[in-house]
Amino acid sequence: MFICGVFFPQNPVWAHTPLDVTANEAGDKFTGLHAIWHDEHGESGLTQALQAYEQGEFHTLETAGSTGLQAGVFWSHFSLHNRDSQPVTLHIEYVDHQLVGLQVFSREKGSREAFREISNLSIYQPFDRRQVAHNRFVFPLTIAPGAAEALMVKFDPGELGVIFPSLRIWSPQPLQQNSKGEISLMAFLFGGYFLMAIFALVGAIAINNKILYFYSFYCASKILVWGTVLGYTHQYLMKGSFHWGHATLSGAVAIMAGLFFARTFLKTRRHTPKLDALLQLMLLNVAFLVGCVLLDWKALSQISMIIALLCYPLVVPIALIRWRQGENAAGVFALGWATLVLGLLAQAMRDLGYVVHNPVNYYWPPVASFVEMLAIMVAIGLMVQRLRLQKDRAEKKYLQQLEISKTDLELLVQSRTRELEAAKARAELEARTDPLTGIHNRRSFFEESNLLLKLVQRKGIPLGILMLDIDRFKSINDMHGHLIGDQALCATARVIAQHVREVDVFGRIGGEEFALLVSADGPGTLAIARRIHRDIAKIMIKSAQGPVQFTASIGVAQLQGERDVLELLQHADSALYRAKRAGRNRVLPYVTVDTDA
Missing domain, CATH: 3.30.70.270 (Reverse transcriptase/Diguanylate cyclase domain)
Incomplete structure (x- = not known):
């Protein structure tokens, strides 16, 4: 299949050691999954990893490509063989964005020399220290003609995280072209978010509509969360420093914006007060999540984020209840929100190792989020149309009633005038009389x-x-x-x-x-x-x-x-x-x- 103009095979080649490489690698070869060792304590260095390898503790990863949510670090061992007669320079890409650190050690096959560190990447480092400017971790590797390079790679997810111990092999120019395609896709999504946010903000200011204000903020939060989660915030905005909590905080802002918008759009406080209480509890959990990030409580923030993501799909049945109550726009809203939930579910299945990691399910969540916002825009349009129709019907009925009951209205005015005169006389009397x-x-x-x-x-x-x-x-x-x-x-x-x-x-x-x-x-x-x-x-x-x-x-x-x-x-x-x-x-x-x- 083609993603961003680059070919990705549906059944990628998972190479055994050594994996033959050439100077024309287009990202269709993957390595790193056949010899994996899990250090649950996360304290191992290269020496401990080599000992574990010699003792046969490295095994093939049994999942579809992910370690699942686990503590500790993972090590991968593999070899690459240059079958060309010329030196080959490769760019080895970590396939996902959910990684705190990547450390790479190398030695040639048959060499008696110790492994040497060739790359040490971390999200806590300034972006300009990366060997290859990319939103994901990429390290360069040069292999001599006919030589085999043995690599030992350490994947560090932080205290608790998901690892895809899979590395994708590129030649520099194809990786650059693929990156341009990815950036073009994200620019299209972010541009769409931005335009929707601006249009909604202008409309909100023009008619002073609270729903449009919340929608504008929700759109803007999408740019923040996906830009941060996918690594573009670190690459283009926060180049000097980054923190583990930035992605969590941006996710919390997006979830909070979505819940505020859902409560306002669905009018749950008025029509479904018990379910509105559930949404308020979800908002309290997000507020707690923000507090954990600010206080640097990593474990609690991860638990709170998991709770927030597990509860997020509950908005769909709430919207369906509002649809059953006669709010047609809520049905479209439920469809849009369900699209996002499916995208997040696909990411969860990929993170837990039930489905293979590929560009489709990698970009499914942000694309689903974009579709969600388009659906919600349609829902807002339906709501505005319904309100306009209600207004037109009310005005027509009012004019008809005004025409039919003109005499009654005049009598009512006369009666009211007499009542006011009597009330005035009583007030004057009361002002002149001892009570x-x-x-x-x-x-x-x-x-x-x-x-x-x-x-x-x-x-x-x-x-x-x-x-x-x-x-x-x-x-x-x-x-x-x-x-x-x-x-x-x-x-x-x-x-x-x-x-x-x-x-x-x-x-x-x-x-x-x-x-x-x-x-x-x-x-x-x-x-x-x-x-x-x-x-x-x-x-x-x-x-x-x-x-x-x-x-x-x-x-x-x-x-x-x-x-x-x-x-x-x-x-x-x-x-x-x-x-x-x-x-x-x-x-x-x-x-x-x-x-x-």
């Missing part, structure tokens, strides 16, 4: 009294004023409670109201103080005051301690040229003060000269 007794409050009393004062001054009508205070009202509250006190105030107001005519003005101007403005001369005002005083004394209120009775003190004043009600009220207040000093429970008129002084 406890229902009579004029202080402000309203003075407004009405001033109007009456102007009228009587213009007509020459006599005007009197009463100022009344309940005697020892505080003791009623203290002995019987404020509820009885309120009842006493209401009963007093009712008694006074019985003596109020339509032209009179009556209000509560203080706590237990009342004022009454009457159109009457001096004797008439006093007569009204005495009747009110008599009736108040007859009030009886039931309480838990027994019947409650009380009296009142009343000060009376007569209009004699005062310019406003406040001045007249001060005269009545002066008379009331005299009544209080005289022993309460009485009616006293205002006099110019205070005889009690």
Whole structure:
């Protein structure tokens, strides 16, 4: 088959020692799988590896090409034979990206000299220290004419990892051409991610749509994760230094972005709250993963990443449930997400050694991820189309209803207007009325009294004023409670109201103080005051301690040229003060000269 313009055989040649090579190797020969030794402790050097080889501990790898997820390091021994009459320079490529270090030792067949190190590659080294500029580990090897070169290779995955102890043999120029093809493929994918992210971001800003914001971030995270996982971030951006956690952190960002987008797009919080709780737990695990990377906890981060990848496919059944609930876009979303899950499953099967490593399943995950984003874009389009149709139907229905019910709407407006006018009248009344007794409050009393004062001054009508205070009202509250006190105030107001005519003005101007403005001369005002005083004394209120009775003190004043009600009220207040000093429970008129002084 052809991948990126380079031929890859479906059944590659797994060579036995020695493997014949020429100056025209096109990457169709693989070596390294027939003599493998696993050092579980990961502490072995070349000497221990050679001893293990001499003791027959090297064996053929029994899986399809991967060691699976294991701790420790692996060693491979093989030989390459140059059958040409000219020296051959080869580039030996490690076939995968999941490797921390690659150390290579060499000696010619039959030589008594010790093995010499010819390459020592590590992701922790600056990229420019690599012997061959490639996103995967590649080391050069020159073999003399007719000679055989024996190699001992150490594969280091870190504390826990997957190793493909398979090395691919290239001549320099074909490897360079193949690399250009791979870079072109990834440039196409990354360019697509970038365009989708930009378009979504512009749309999100234009219509202020949260779903498009999350989609844009999710697309951008794809560039980060695949660029880092496949080694391009180290090759082009972070050339000086690299860390084991960069790939894990980029994966965590992509998973977190995907989960946030899924929750928002599928509206799980509203429609599937129990499943939304599961997504929230997955987000907490990703947050824990980020914390493990920042704290350099490798083992915990690997466990957390495995949990995150195992839970990631659960989004598919959640999307299918939303599809069954009537959200058609969720079906397309489920299809796109399932494509990514299949890609990750293919990678897992390859990593565990169940399927052979080849360029197809190597690039399947990023290509599947790209297809996922395209499917999600289609799903977003379906969602937007559905919302537009709903909006159009709603507008049409609204216009029809508006046309049919125009008269009803006018009646409703009229009814509402009347209600508002009534509410306004009630509000104005409440603003002018004492809330406890229902009579004029202080402000309203003075407004009405001033109007009456102007009228009587213009007509020459006599005007009197009463100022009344309940005697020892505080003791009623203290002995019987404020509820009885309120009842006493209401009963007093009712008694006074019985003596109020339509032209009179009556209000509560203080706590237990009342004022009454009457159109009457001096004797008439006093007569009204005495009747009110008599009736108040007859009030009886039931309480838990027994019947409650009380009296009142009343000060009376007569209009004699005062310019406003406040001045007249001060005269009545002066008379009331005299009544209080005289022993309460009485009616006293205002006099110019205070005889009690």
